[in-house]
């Protein structure tokens with residue numbers, strides 16, 4: 001099971017955003033200590049921790065991924081970005097999964113075959129494989 005953590009202050013402002021409350025700078029700063037509190041609460045249930053957003057401070061997301069892999073190597077680490085490309089402040093090899101692409105309403109979300117969004121799984125080092133099609137809803 002994945003623990004998904006929403007990060008506010010989203011700068012992407014996708015038209016038709018499904019979570020526009022995340023455009024505001026709300027909530028508490030996401031620090032290693034806050035991550036530890038989440039882990040204490042859910043450690044028996046989770047195998048992966050995923051950062052949802054954080055494009056305003058992608059370097060900080062990268063640093064949290066480094067922290068998680070160092071302190072909790074048993075967990076996979078994912079990042080859902082609303083940007084089209086992974087920013088240079090991110091070292092891709094710090095993540096096991098990376099999703100890129102803004103939400104474009106008429107193209108749909110990751111579950112739709114028409115989606116512009118892409119989800120990549122790390123194969124080794126900096127090498128990733130596109131696994132988006134695994135999420136597509138099957139047509140009846």
Ligand code: SF4
Nearest residue numbers: 010013014017082103
């Ligand atoms: S990246 Fe996500 S939260 Fe941000 S505007 Fe786009 S859909 Fe909304």
